Amino acid sequence: MNTDVIVIGGGAAGLMCALVAGQRGRRVTVLDHANRVGKKILMSGGGRCNFTNLGVTPDNYLSANPHFAKSALARYTPHDFIALVEKHGIAYHEKERGQLFCDISSKLIVRMLLDECAQAGVDIRTRCTIEKVQRTGEGFALRTTHGPMTCTSLVVASGGLSIPSMGASGFGYDLARQFGHTVLPTRAGLVPLTLSGKHLDRYRDLSGVAVPEVEARSERKAFRAGLLFTHRGVSGPAILQVSSYWHPGETVHLDFLPGEDAEAWLAAERHARPDRELKTTLSERLPKRLAQRLCELDFGSRPLRQYPAADLQRIGQRLQDWPIVASGSEGYRTAEVTLGGVDTDGLSSKTMASRSTPGLYFIGEVVDVTGWLGGYNFQWAWASGHAAGLAV
Ligand code: FDA
Helix, strand or coil, X not given: CEEEEEEECCCHHHHHHHHHHHHCCCCEXXXXXXXXXXXXXXXXXXXXXXXXXXXXXXXXXXXXXXXXXXXXXXXXXXXXXXXXXXXXXXXXXXXXXXXXXXXXXXXXXXXXXXXXXXXXXXXXXXXXXEEEEEECXXXXXXXXXXXXXXXXXXXXXXXXXXXXXXXXXXXXHHHHHHCCCCEEEEEEECCCEECCHHHHHHHHHHXXXXXXXXXXXXXXXXXXXXEEECCCEXXXXXXXXXXXXXXXXXXXXXXXXXXXXXXXXXXXXXXXXXXXXXXXXXXXXXXXXXXXXXXXXXXXXXXXXXXXXXXXXXXXXHHCCEEEECCEECHHHCCCEEEEEECHHHECCCCCXXXXXXXXXXXXXXXXXXXXXXXXXXXXXHHHHHHHHHHC
């Protein structure tokens, strides 16, 4: 089979690239080794796909080159994707912080992409293993389980290493290396953190306890969102966000009363209710089991009047700077994204084309651009796919 464009990977980025290139009259074939395309879209956002974020800026992304994502994000914005969603009559809503979700199901997003691909004449092949890729005079020759194929442009959209059970593979990184690209070290991002030994023993039985809003701080970034204790450590949006900035050996600091002055609050409480026990006071603001545990671990619990002012001051400070010593993360098994990947230095930020191999493109998560939690990763997939789709 001979075609203009082969896209390896029928995920968010690959399908977007395919439909844009198809609309431009290119003959496009998408190859995916999974039994169906768009699996991560289907499972995303708890089945409702947080498909973009109204507040997308380049600052919401991690990359060795923080400027790389700017061009593609500026040329395909959340409003462009919303226009597509509205064209297909898909109902959506803003959940919080600019995050847009489908009202009904993420299946509708996959259906939308497949309908657009069908209209643009895109050929989609699943259960297709790519055994070999070689450069030819005019483009690329592929050996696949669907037979030999040639193309002028080859787009690598095979994603990262997160959730291997959903078809994730290191294929894109291997192909990048084959063509002389640098692949920056990869690690799991947007992932629960694990604790071990005495650090885990402190919190293990709090598993299931959720705090609606904390501020989680790593050495590089702070995020205000929910926290969840798990049987292996800590999770919830604040932890997932900070995990992308966390490095092994670093302590995560939690502020249990973000935006408040805990010292002043405790002083006022002592004045107003001096006979109340500290754990009862803390239970007003924190889940009861957590309040009790903090008292057991550090503060003690006596009537407030028995705490000298200096002690209450220290407790207030501690409530806003509680250290959590994580030993690791849950890893790719549960991570939403993979940090690192194909070095952007080797790619054009306008077209996602390889600077060294004409006709070769890398888009989506396989590239060293990783978004925050909240629809940013899909927006990168759409924007980078769109940029390459216009160029192939
Ligand atoms: P993606 O992983 O989507 O697609 C890659 C495709 O390549 C897959 O179809 C795979 O089968 C195929 N492939 C892999 N190796 C291959 C090979 N060797 N040969 C052929 N095909 C191959 N983001 C967001 O913005 N909002 C959200 O709500 C969520 N929610 C979410 C939930 C969960 C559980 C996860 C794991 C992730 C999210 N994300 C998210 C992140 C988001 O899913 C992710 O960033 C994008 O899907 C990346 O799109 P890509 O197209 O680059 O890769």
